[in-house]
Amino acid sequence: MYIKKILLAIAVIGLIVAAFFANFVYKAMLKPNTAFNNESAYIFIPSSANYQEVRVQLESLLEDIESFDDLAEQKKYINNVKAGRFEIRKGMTNNDIINSIRSKNLPIKLSFNNQETLEKLAGRVARQIEADSLSLLEAMKDKSFLSDNNFNGATALGMYIPNSYEFFWNTSAQTFRSRMLKEYKRFWNASRLEKAKALGLSPNEVIALASIVHEESKQASEQPRIAGVYLNRIRIGMPLQADPTLKFAAYQLPKYKNTVIKRVLNVHKEIDSPYNTYKNQGLPPGLIAMPDISAINAVLNYEKHKYLYFAADAKRFGFHKFAKSLSQHNVNAREYQRYLSAQGINK
Template identity: 50%
Template sequence: MAKKKISTIAIVVSLFIGCIGIYYYQKIFSNNVQKSGVVFINSTDDFSKLTEKLAPYINDINDFMWVSKLKKFTKIKPGKYSIQENMSTNDLVNMFRGGRQTAVKLSFNNQDTLEKLAGRISEQLEADSISLLTAFKNSKFLSENNFDEKSILGIFIPNSYEFYWNTSAEKFRNKMLVEYQNFWNQTRLQKAKNLNLSQKEVITLASIVQKETSKTSERPIVAGLYLNRLQNNWPLQADPTVIYAIRQIKGQDFVVKRVLKVDLEINSLYNTYKNLGLPPSLIAMPDVSSIDAVLNAEKHDYFYMCASIDKIGFHEFAKSLAQHNRNAEKYQNWLNKQGINR
């Protein structure tokens, strides 16, 4: 009888321990994430803030807190974290404790000023636009890499890149410099040398080509025209550089739809009607197609170009001034009919 009683007690104890084991096993390993989502953990967030941001996605925040304590998870690692529906509490804690964040696919294109670029990047990374702009304009960084506040925009090659969300402004800038250096491989460097242009000069000319035409197929022709002018010691007479000069005076948001004769007299190093050669720096952020258009410019005898009224967005090219004047007259008459005075 005593043995039977002891056996019963043992069974009860075993069942009790088993139930406790199952209870805690479920708290640790059962599904606790009710919906998928992305959680951004700032560098200033603490554990309390983490749980606050997690609460809308999980069934029981207390289980998360308990398992975190069990695993001695207290040091928060900032970043962008992707959580998946049906993840266990254990997996969730391990992800945050290990800092296994998801990379951000960052992209930018044609941000024509450092300010606009900083704003665009701050939309995709934790770093704010002020810290980014400060990093871009850091005097030590500029001097060490032979750039200034005007030319530094040229290191940012428009593309898609992967970054961790909490990448600092300085690390982002440094990574972009490395990408720029990698972009200038031996093939591109040799092509620039063949044109008797430096990397910065190629970028500067590419920025003019970028602003001159949005048609990728036309860019090698435009690049070839400007190279013809440079190589024959002609002024570029590029309207985009005049527009850039106007905006330096009027402000970046000043809209110029038509360059007037009076504009051609603006006293600016960026006025390529009054100054020979390339302007001091790029006037916009050129994309890869514009840079490669310069490096692979079409060889031809064109020296003049004018916006086309028959193929809007394209240009009419001419070898002689007489032909160009006819094209220009047609275009000016079209502008007048459209009522475009500025």
């Protein structure tokens, strides 16, 4: 009789323990534990983060953070935090969530275009990945890296081909830079290199010219014609006389900081700068802004014609009038100058 009571007590205790364990398993592993209404939420875990930092992000997303703590400890996640961007879907259990944030780092779409300087590019990229703008800029300007890959301070921006790319959010500055070099080399395939060689230009020179073409016109349909004008000038030894290079040269001077030049004047043509293509023959030392791929391709696939001049078209905003002779160009230019004056644009 006494043994039966002992066995019964053991059975009862066993049932209690089993019930407790079953409840723990249910709450910790099988019960949905999300507290948001959207289909998904995302957390971004920095490379240096510890569990407490992850917990802070999760606290507002989960109904029961303590049960998550218990399972995280059981599954040894607490001491094995992974960096990245992770998705938590509505209705996930603690087990699902831990599996997701431990092994399912999701990529992001990183994009950039038309950045005028490395500083602006670094700021743009830093808003999309973990690396901060200072570390990105330091990597972009690293002299050893630039020299090893045939770039310098004037041409460095040309290594970054504007587009959308897939990256992990926790990408470092050096990893970003290395990936962009690979994309640059992929962009300059055999076909593009052959076309550049036929022009007598290096990839850096093509991009420098493309940056001028892009600043002259954002109209992809017109860019090959503008490129043809500049290439015609190069062939006959005529200075490029590109107004965007004068603006670039001016903006390097303290006098023009925080200003917007809407009208190029004769005073700008006197600026002493290697980027003054009125004073200096040939291409400038580097690009003046990041050109779109359309402008790069416009140079490589330029329109063959006999035009040597072009002026903005006062009647078709964003487009230009082209001329073969200086006399016709002067007519077109005066028409546009009158338009600027009528608009009160004097500088």
